Amino acid sequence: MNYTILAYETAEAYSARTDPNKQENYRAGWMAYSQVLREAGILVTGAGLQAPDTSTTVKLHNGQRMVQDGPYADTKEQLGGFYVINVPDLDTALGWAARCPAAIAGGVVEVRPNIQMPS
Amino acid sequence: MEDIDVRRVIETAARDSYGRLVAFLAARSRDVSAAEDALADAFASALETWPRNGIPGKPEAWLLTVARNRMTDARRHARVRSEAVPTLLMIADEAHAMADSNISFPDERLNLLFICAHSAIEAKARTPLMLQTLLGLDAVRIASAFLVQPAAMGQRLARAKRKIRDAKIAFEVPVASELPARLEAVLDAIYAAYGSSWDDVAGADPRRRGLSLEAIDLCRMLLRLMPEPEVNGLLALMLYCESRHKARRNAGGDYVPLSEQDTAHWSRPMIDEAEQLLKTAARSGRIGRFQLEAAIQSVHAQRAVTGHTDWEAIALLYEGLVVHAPTIGALVGRAAVVAEARDTAVGWGLLEVIPTETVKCYQPYWALAAHLLARLQRTDEARTAYGHAIGLCEEPAMREFLTRQLQTLSASSTG
Numbered sequence: 329m330n331y332t333i334l335a336y337e338t339a340e341a342y343s344a345r346t347d348p349n350k351q352e353n354y355r356a357g358w359m360a361y362s363q364v365l366r367e368a369g370i371l372v373t374g375a376g377l378q379a380p381d382t383s384t385t386v387k388l389h390n391g392q393r394m395v396q397d398g399p400y401a402d403t404k405e406q407l408g409g410f411y412v413i414n415v416p417d418l419d420t421a422l423g424w425a426a427r428c429p430a431a432i433a434g435g436v437v438e439v440r441p442n443i444q445m446p447s
Numbered sequence: 448m449e450d451i452d453v454r455r456v457i458e459t460a461a462r463d464s465y466g467r468l469v470a471f472l473a474a475r476s477r478d479v480s481a482a483e484d485a486l487a488d489a490f491a492s493a494l495e496t497w498p499r500n501g502i503p504g505k506p507e508a509w510l511l512t513v514a515r516n517r518m519t520d521a522r523r524h525a526r527v528r529s530e531a532v533p534t535l536l537m538i539a540d541e542a543h544a545m546a547d548s549n550i551s552f553p554d555e556r557l558n559l560l561f562i563c564a565h566s567a568i569e570a571k572a573r574t575p576l577m578l579q580t581l582l583g584l585d586a587v588r589i590a591s592a593f594l595v596q597p598a599a600m601g602q603r604l605a606r607a608k609r610k611i612r613d614a615k616i617a618f619e620v621p622v623a624s625e626l627p628a629r630l631e632a633v634l635d636a637i638y639a640a641y642g643s644s645w646d647d648v649a650g651a652d653p654r655r656r657g658l659s660l661e662a663i664d665l666c667r668m669l670l671r672l673m674p675e676p677e678v679n680g681l682l683a684l685m686l687y688c689e690s691r692h693k694a695r696r697n698a699g700g701d702y703v704p705l706s707e708q709d710t711a712h713w714s715r716p717m718i719d720e721a722e723q724l725l726k727t728a729a730r731s732g733r734i735g736r737f738q739l740e741a742a743i744q745s746v747h748a749q750r751a752v753t754g755h756t757d758w759e760a761i762a763l764l765y766e767g768l769v770v771h772a773p774t775i776g777a778l779v780g781r782a783a784v785v786a787e788a789r790d791t792a793v794g795w796g797l798l799e800v801i802p803t804e805t806v807k808c809y810q811p812y813w814a815l816a817a818h819l820l821a822r823l824q825r826t827d828e829a830r831t832a833y834g835h836a837i838g839l840c841e842e843p844a845m846r847e848f849l850t851r852q853l854q855t856l857s858a859s860s861t862g
Binding site: 364418 | 834850
């Protein structure tokens with residue numbers, strides 16, 4: 329069963345990405361986590377996302393296209409990346425989610441089962 | 448009557464008697480869910496009527512009477528399992544008799560503990576079931592401690608309670624021939640509650656404190672009801688670990704490994720109590736896994752008095768432990784201690800022979816491997832191991848500690 333781990337990061341975590349004193353540890357944490365997922369043989373795919381201020385949203389409002397700068401949800405923690413993992417059950421997925429650097433650094437991690445594609 | 452007094456009496460009754468009341472009702476009706484629901488109603492009606500009419504002389508008996516009335520009503524109303532009604536009426540009589548006299552109601556909690564850890568109950572439901580039925584913890588709190596979806600935890604608990612009712616699991620203490628195995632299951636379940644808080648080295652956020660204190664409460668309850676040596680051993684073990692709670696972080700909030708902890712921050716009363724328990728257990732002459740684990744912690748505790756750690760004594764105790772209970776934790780622990788007591792390479796040798804498949808996701812293995820490989824100056828392998836230990840870590844302070852170690856390693860190898 330595939331589950332998606334959505335990693336919502338705090339403002340501090342985003343600033344650590346560019347802080348010369350912190351970026352090495354920041355990056356090392358994510359690399360270590362990605363590596364253990366890979367070696368556990370459960371990583372399907374994943375991506376890290378650039379900072380929320382690089383985001384652009386598109387929607388239709390009364391038939392009019394509306395394009396806006398910035399992320400969709402105006403929340404304290406912002407989506408910073410995701411992993412799709414293949415594990416037997418939700419309990420196992422939650423066990424892996426708890427190790428996600430976003431969760432450890434005070435952010436929030438959401439776990440959702442993927443829709444099963446008919447093969 | 449001040450509302451606040453009533454609330455305090457109710458809270459005290461809930462804390463001291465919740466498990467006894469559930470156990471008493473469930474032992475007679477075989478229906479744990481119904482017992483809990485009825486008791487919740489009884490507490491609610493206490494909140495409503497006690498401020499008005501005053502606190503009854505025997506609050507527990509009052510709660511029991513109301514609860515069994517609710518159970519009888521619910522059964523009659525549902526018109527199902529009508530054979531249960533006579534039993535409930537019998538409870539009613541007993542409850543009335545007790546409310547009017549000085550007899551206290553029998554303590555059935557030991558039976559309930561054994562039921563919760565019964566082999567017919569799925570293993571991962573046992574600890575949650577104990578925490579809920581004996582201490583009254585809610586499913587959301589239990590789910591968080593065990594990293595399980597709250598709805599799934601609720602279902603797991605409901606399923607276990609249905610099983611107790613439908614399979615008619617007996618409310619009785621196992622016979623002597625079965626006792627050791629059955630008691631071990633009870634102890635394992637209690638220890639699992641303690642283990643749920645292992646990762647929270649910090650203890651800074653009370654919501655994340657885990658269930659260590661609840662585990663200690665359960666074990667104290669069990670010890671009063673059944674003073675077996677291994678029960679003493681488990682309680683001693685948890686108290687030794689708990690005694691170091693404040694020393695696991697320094698003033699700056701950083702993780703401090705056991706060997707570097709300031710013993711002034713250890714809790715002396717907890718250590719003294721643990722020592723006493725371990726002595727009591729030893730008098731029986733029946734050694735077991737938890738007594739050995741507690742003895743290992745006892746040697747560590749000696750550092751507060753002697754100023755040094757007797758690693759050789761710990762290594763010998765580990766030899767005993769891996770014979771009694773060759774768990775991954777014990778094997779990794781032994782390797783760590785042998786590296787400390789004798790020689791890093793010998794310790795690494797013990798770690799190396801543990802099959803990789805069993806430790807692939809076991810964080811303490813990788814943390815130790817990294818530490819030993821660094822000491823053996825096998826820097827590249829150490830770096831890889833640190834990566835695993837960091838990637839598998841759930842605890843912020845521990846993760847920072849490992850990251851710092853990795854940086855030190857990189858700095859020393861390049862500089």
